[in-house]
Amino acid sequence: MNGRIFSALGQVRSLAIVRLLQRPLASERRREVLAIAVIVCVFVATFFEAQRIPGGADDCAYFEIAAGRDSGAPHHQQRFGLIGTVKLAQAVFGYTSLAYYSVPFVYTLGLVLACYFAARTFTSVALAVCAALMVLALPTILTQGTWLLVDIPSMVWIVAGVTLFMRALTAGDERLPVRYVVGSGVCLYVAVLTKESTAPLLLGLGCFPLALRSKRSLQILLGTAAVTASLELCEIGAMWAVFGDPLHRLHASTSEQLPYMERALQSGFELPEQVTWGSLATRFLLDMENDASANGWRLLGLGYWDWLVASFFLGLTVAVLRKNQLLLGLCGFVFWSYLSLSLAVVSFDPLTPMVITKPRYFLVVLVWLPVLAVAGWSCLWHWPWERRQREKSAAVIGVAALTLCVAYGTARNFFRQTPYTLRKGYDPITNAYAALTAFTRAGGEVKRIVGPKPLRAAKFLWPEPQIDVYWRPREQGTGHRLRPADLVVAQQPMALQAHPRYLWRSLGETEGDHYFYIERPKSPHPGGDYGMVAATRSHLLRHPKGARLHLNLRFDLHRTTPEPLKVLLHREHREPVVIATFEWMLKGRRALISRTTPVFPTGDAEAVSVEFSMEGPGRFFIEKLDFEVRAKKRSTQP
DSSP: OHHHHHHHHHHHHTSHHHHHHHTTTSSHHHHHHHHHHHHHHHHHHHHHHHOOOOOSSHHHHHHHHHTTOOOSOTTGGGOHHHHHHHHHHHHHHOSSHHHHHHHHHHHHHHHHHHHHHHHHTTSOHHHHHHHHHHHHTOHHHHHHTTSOOSHHHHHHHHHHHHHHHHHHHHOSOSSOOHHHHHHHHHHHHHHHHHOGGGGGGGGGGGHHHHHHOOHHHHHHHHHHHHHHHHHHHHHHHHHHHHHSOTTHHHHHHHTTTHHHHHHHHHTTSOOOTTOOHHHHHHHHHHHHHTOHHHHSSEETTEEHHHHHHHHHHHHHHHHHHHTOHHHHHHHHHHHHHHHHHHTOGGGEETTTTEEOOOGGGGHHHHHHHHHHHHHHHHHHHTSTTTTOHHHHHHHHHHHHHHHHHHHHHHHHHHHHHOOOSGGGTOOHHHHHHHHHHHHHHTTOOOSEEEEEGGGGGHHHHSSOOOSEEEEESOSSSSSOOOOTTEEEEESSOGGGTSOTTOEEEEEEEETTEEEEEEEOTTSOEEEEEEEEEEEEHHHHTTOTTOBEEEEEEEEEEESOEEOOEEEEEEETTSOOEEEEEEOOEEETTEEEEEEEOOOBOOTTEEEEEEEEEEEEEEEEEEEEEEEEEEOSSOEEOO
16 A cells, blocks of 8 residues: 555656756745745635624724724723734725725734744744644634734734744854844734733743753843843833823723622632632633534544644654653643633633633634644654655655645635625625615615614725714613614614604615614605504503503505504514504595504513504605503503
């Protein structure tokens, strides 16, 4: 069997095209350029395949802060590393979507390339490309890679700083490699400047001198720390001069966590029964094992996460047996990062209890696993197969092909399962703009457009955002009332969020989003589908054993024909239920309804609405609109 494989490989190597490519690729520098070109091409295709609309939360806050607007929480405004990059993008492209997407494009590409150069510290060009593509295929990278968040930018600087630090440790010159030390210190400082919570991770660099056990490695560590500390002192001085508080960034960053810390002190900092130190230390491992994106697609019974963990322990074992001190130091750094993130006090609430686990919080672990995997393979192949190059080449090709197959299968499975990409047509912001322009061109007047959280990005995604945009984190419970002349983008029934005094008109729907226009009942209305709140929860709860709704309606019709009216009951987390359907009584130009619904339950009722349609090119006027909630013995006028 081996003879056939090596014979096939020999035939491939004897092909004319292979011999033609061997000459220009004989130089290592040319191979590096080709490897980077391959990574860039694959990344560009992947980026546009994974591109999504902005999330409307932290990402838009950073974008608005960079434009000089007061937005976000205090800690958002102190992430100068990212905000400075966004300012540069806005200076080049303006306050546009191109400026928004250019920042994650550059940073995500930078992260993939940084992982390539980190892997080159341990292995060949081919395996380093394999590591970079494995990083690119991580579902967390595919999810976060097109959003303007701080996680990937901070990881770029961490990987770059640690890579330069390792290059300094492996430098052949006996003198202190100043350029690597300074570069590493600057990158690590920018990582903290981008995301302040990465500072504890830098303590893991102490694992390298412990593994190398040399005076030179300690000198390099102290030199790197000196550069980072000097820059940090300069920042403290700037904060003192501008804000009058040298620890302004620290105070702004911890202001969001103070309620958690206060509750922790009140409880004596005791872990709840449902949360133990063991569960905190293993929660990320268990979550990733059960994650449908990271471990859903399987090859030979193992998912992508399984392959990465198995490769990590294989590499760690070989590093211990071969005494590869640099690889052991990197394993120690990753292990320290994992512990510091898993056991962080701010990651759980001692009173609720609530444990927060998000893959992007553990990005430092996910990104380094492919690098550690290929480093371990390279260390393994340099050990038992030092004199058996043919077997070594076959093993390298086989393992690299298997791993890339798993990475590709995982990425493809991710794209197949997620519907929230622009390539699949999920663009509610563009759809909302199309609904807005269609309504205004037909003569409608819109004072505001109100919608879900992603609508916050409309200000830089829409061509001419001249209308005021109001975005809501939640459609219910926001304390905000819809007003007449609002165009509403809603995913939940309007009966749960509209005021009883107003009428809503349906303007259509796209991809799960419904469009409504809020009107006053006394104004003239064109034909269309309408609805109105007939009773709210406060009125229904007065009749806990059940209630009936009496309707007394009179409309004046001008070239319109009414369709049957429906009365709907809206309950918590349930689909609306039709209580009754009534036909209109026509008298000349007037349409009347004076009917009472059957008894309906009110225990979990949120609202009762009436919905009807008017057909025809004319208009109609509401002359009388009266709803009354009735019980057997008493009635209450809403």
